[in-house]
Amino acid sequence: MAALGPDLYETLQIRYPRSPTRALAPESPPAASRWALGTAVGMGVVMVLVLGAALAALITLHTRDQAELRAARADLAAAGAPLLPDPDGPQSPSESPAAAQRRKEQLGRWLQGLSLGWLHHRGKIYYFSGEKKPWGEAEAACRFTHSHLASITSAEEQDYLAREARGGSYWIGLVATGSGGSWRWVDGAAYSQAQSFWAPGQPDSQDHGQWGQEGCAQIHPVGNGLWNDHNCNFTFPWICKRDLSRP
Template sequence: MAAETSDQYETLQIQYPPSHRRGPLPLPPVSRWALGSVLAVGTGGFLVLGAALAALVTLYVQGQAELREARTELLAAGAPLLPPNSPRSPGETPAAAQRRKDQLGRWLQGLALGWRYHQGSIYFFSSERKRWDDAQLACRASHAHLTSITSAEEQEYLARESRGGTYWIGLVATGPGGSWHWVDGSSYSSAQSFWAAGQPDNSDHGEWGRESCAQIHPVGNSLWNDHNCNFTFFWICKRDLSGP
């Protein structure tokens, strides 16, 4: 990020490394006001409960739709789509059946935990901030990587879903020449990249080094910006359909 535009980061923080009486007790008198208050509270409680149930139903329906879409793509990829606990399909080896069960199980678990499905991948948008290295470790713990972005359609989807936030992505510059590459092994091409104007600029942050980690940034409609990897931001994990 160039020096003349770095003031928007000044507020960011770097994270370094028995009664003996027999019989029932008499009930106290209940006023109409008190009774009305109880009924009102009860009605409010039912309304809150109803809203919570409606939200759960909405999430369930959305999850089912995403799962159906995922299963459709698995089918198109030639995967035997049977329920996770079903017996093997004809000609399927025990090892292949187990891999299929494990894969579908992980996808179900991911969708239940808030991952979002989109065209053959599931994505996780964090709600906490980490340094770039720690964010990648968090993704790896979920059998994923910080997201790669290899098409205009995927860029558009992530820009829309990030809702104006700043998120680490899996693009990092390493080596003497500082060449950029995706940590999930996807091919990086400068011709198929979505850097904001003037980026990457490899700005110097003194003792903490230069900017060598990429992020989706709200400036420029969530185009990419390079930033110092020691700053903490939200992050996006990605797990591909064909992955383990």
């Protein structure tokens, strides 16, 4: 009989468990967790930077608004017009609560206008739109902000608006009315042919067929912002104007 191989129990290797008192090494966080933690930290830094930039912008805006208001008050005082209400000034003993409330509301409108991009110049504020509308809708948009399409009654005002237009075409508040096509300012300012700034050959009342003739004025790139008449149904940006001495 052949000899048997080594006893089974002699070849069996028994592995005992490790001692339970041995401390386990801490496991490294999963890669996904490390990525999420890094992303959260990065977003936090970005938010801090964004909030800081927003705060700086608000401080700059407030400083600019106060400077604009001081300039407006100086202009009105020099012209002998009623002063723009002082936000820090005391209430007059003769001022009624209703009048004080109106004063605060007026100040709020100026601040709101300046913060929304209106430009102050010599006691008036102007808004150059960034969208296009027909002349009538542009005037309606100005009225919604308690203003009108801009009238231009001096060479200095013409130069200022032409400069701010930067070579663009903008509706202004001049419109031809009546059978004779008489020109008038929509805000009630007096129109004078002698104090007008039409481009050479304008107005020419060109006929646009089904659209009709030209009967609304615009600042035009030709002649450094001189006036051109155009069909009122065409769409252009516009300029609103408001006098700071008016409520």
